[in-house]
Amino acid sequence: MSRRYRRAVLACLFTAGIAVAATCAERLARGEIVVTRLPAAHRGELGGRSQGVIAAPLDRVWAVLNRSGEFADYMPNFLASWLVDRTAIGDIEPGRRWQRAELEEAVAEYRLADWPGDTVLFYNVLDMPFPVSDRWYLLEMTRDKAAYLIGWNQVIGNLKSTAGSWQLAPRLDGRHTLATYTTVSEPGIALPGFVLDMGLTQSLPGVIKALRKRVAQPGKQARE
Numbered sequence: 001m002s003r004r005y006r007r008a009v010l011a012c013l014f015t016a017g018i019a020v021a022a023t024c025a026e027r028l029a030r031g032e033i034v035v036t037r038l039p040a041a042h043r044g045e046l047g048g049r050s051q052g053v054i055a056a057p058l059d060r061v062w063a064v065l066n067r068s069g070e071f072a073d074y075m076p077n078f079l080a081s082w083l084v085d086r087t088a089i090g091d092i093e094p095g096r097r098w099q100r101a102e103l104e105e106a107v108a109e110y111r112l113a114d115w116p117g118d119t120v121l122f123y124n125v126l127d128m129p130f131p132v133s134d135r136w137y138l139l140e141m142t143r144d145k146a147a148y149l150i151g152w153n154q155v156i157g158n159l160k161s162t163a164g165s166w167q168l169a170p171r172l173d174g175r176h177t178l179a180t181y182t183t184v185s186e187p188g189i190a191l192p193g194f195v196l197d198m199g200l201t202q203s204l205p206g207v208i209k210a211l212r213k214r215v216a217q218p219g220k221q222a223r224e
Contacts, residue, residue, distance in 0.1 A: 028053050028178065033205040038184065047184035052208035054177045056215045058170045061177045062148055064215050065166050066115060068122055068141065074214045076206035077127045079134065083112040084121035092138070094155050100125075100136045103156060107138065118143050122152065135159055135187075160186035181207050 027034055028051060038047030054061050071081035088110035092103065107123055119142045126135040137157025143150045148168035154161055162185035169178045181204070 033208045035204045038182075045184065045186050048182075048204050050181045050204035050208050052179055052205075052212065053171060054179050054208075054212050054215055055175070056177060057175060058148060058168055058177045061179060061211070061215055062145075062168055064211065065150060065168070066143065068115075068120075068150075069113065071124070075210050076203065078124065079127045080123065080125040080136075082107070082123040083115065084123055084138065085110040085112055085116065086119060086121055086140075088121060089155075092156065096156075098156055100134075100158070103136075103138065115143070118145075121155065133158075137162060162186070179208060179211060 024034055031053060033050060033052040036049045036051075038049060069081055069083045072078040075081070084107045088107050092098070092106050098106075104123070107121070110121075112120065119140065122139045122141045124137060124139065128134055135158060137159055138155045139152040139162070140155050141150060141152040149165060151163075151165040153163045162183070164181070164183035164185075167180040167182070169180075170176075171178060183204075
């Protein structure tokens with residue numbers, strides 16, 4: 001390859017890179033869901049981010065996300081979603097090796113219909129495709145209304161670790177909301193990395209689609 005041709009190719013690639021970066025906001029404005037893979041901090045970690053615009057005001061979307069106990073009704077692959085009172089920590093011994101049925105029995109009496117404050121426990125079961133067993137975990141979730149942010153970290157579960165967040169931001173017209181879902185986990189599943197990567201990338205758009213649908217459903221909109 002000649003030096004002149006190489007310079008031309010590099011210039012085209014550089015220009016294309018700028019164009020791709022510049023179109024992220026345009027893609028969101030067109031209603032697309034933008035998925036970004038996050039770099040792994042260490043081997044075995046998976047991380048990704050999904051962003052999309054919801055056709056509803058900020059407070060309405062925030063109220064839907066705060067009804068976390070309803071996630072199993074509409075979020076993809078959710079089999080269970082329970083809000084659990086933080087006082088359950090006194091009975092569950094986070095350092096103990098738990099079985100799913102034992103943990104569910106232990107936290108059943110602490111189930112809540114709504115957040116009691118800005119920090120709560122959240123029990124979740126994910127339906128996984130064969131041959132992977134269902135993933136289940138108890139999270140500690142904290143919300144910051146001023147920042148429209150809900151974050152979480154795993155307390156107990158059959159993942160090595162998982163953490164993430166929902167972040168909302170108003171659009172300029174005030175009638176739309178930008179929703180950003182971020183997840184970082186260490187599955188600890190004996191499958192090739194590319195299979196896990198593919199599963200994560202394919203699942204990330206689903207949470208934004210599900211939230212959009214829930215917010216738009218008649219009779220399912222949030223109590224404001």
